[in-house]
Amino acid sequence: MKADQRLDCIGLYCPMPIVKTAERIKQLKQGQVLEVVADDIGIKGDMPAWCEATGHEFLGLEAAAGEIRVYVKKTHD
Amino acid sequence: MVVAEKEKMSLVIYSGNLDSALAGFMLATTGASMGMEVSMFFTFWGLNIIKKNEGGIKSKGLVRKMLNFMNRGGSKRLKMSRFNMLGMGTGMMKGLMKDINMPSIDEFITLAKSIGVKMYACTTSCGMMGLDESSFRSEVDDMVGAAFFLGEARKSKVSLFI
Numbered sequence: 533m534k535a536d537q538r539l540d541c542i543g544l545y546c547p548m549p550i551v552k553t554a555e556r557i558k559q560l561k562q563g564q565v566l567e568v569v570a571d572d573i574g575i576k577g578d579m580p581a582w583c584e585a586t587g588h589e590f591l592g593l594e595a596a597a598g599e600i601r602v603y604v605k606k607t608h609d
Numbered sequence: 610m611v612v613a614e615k616e617k618m619s620l621v622i623y624s625g626n627l628d629s630a631l632a633g634f635m636l637a638t639t640g641a642s643m644g645m646e647v648s649m650f651f652t653f654w655g656l657n658i659i660k661k662n663e664g665g666i667k668s669k670g671l672v673r674k675m676l677n678f679m680n681r682g683g684s685k686r687l688k689m690s691r692f693n694m695l696g697m698g699t700g701m702m703k704g705l706m707k708d709i710n711m712p713s714i715d716e717f718i719t720l721a722k723s724i725g726v727k728m729y730a731c732t733t734s735c736g737m738m739g740l741d742e743s744s745f746r747s748e749v750d751d752m753v754g755a756a757f758f759l760g761e762a763r764k765s766k767v768s769l770f771i
């Protein structure tokens with residue numbers, strides 16, 4: 533999936549990927565996509581929940597070789 | 610888009626252990642990151658978490674002086690609730706935290722403050738233990754009572770006692 537920005541959360545555990553996502557999403561423009569790369573599997577459940585709470589759109593996740601990539605579309609400022 | 614009023618989350622931090630403090634700050638920073646307005650109320654042993662690390666704690670009377678000497682507190686002095694083993698277990702746990710890049714309690718307090726988490730100290734516990742504003746670190750917003758907490762808690766979607 534194509535993304536406008538990439539956030540590296542390899543080696544970080546809950547809640548840091550979510551805390552960093554919340555910070556980074558501020559830098560994106562509305563409609564842009566953020567790719568978060570993590571290796572803590574907690575992100576599989578955490579990111580959809582974060583999107584539901586904040587209203588941003590969860591576009592999906594790709595898991596490969598111990599790496600989880602999740603995609604979030606910024607829907608509002 | 611209609612800007613809805615922010616959801617609230619309120620936490621009572623009663624325990625002053627390293628492990629309890631971690632749980633509290635993990636939830637507080639996650640809540641703030643999820644767009645919630647988070648308030649942390651530190652009471653009883655929980656006050657140890659927000660005591661300043663440097664300098665002495667000034668208090669009046671022998672018993673309170675003794676209490677604050679034996680129970681000095683400060684984010685860098687917190688111990689594990691189990692397996693402290695004269696500090697060895699706590700040291701190991703801090704090593705494990707670092708190993709997975711988890712922030713220390715000190716770093717969590719700075720992080721929480723920077724993303725808008727409010728921190729309050731309970732006035733009654735402070736009165737009993739002989740603590741005042743000068744006992745706490747600068748991140749603490751105010752000293753408040755139980756009614757203030759319940760005022761926040763009744764408007765909160767999430768309210769926890771830790």
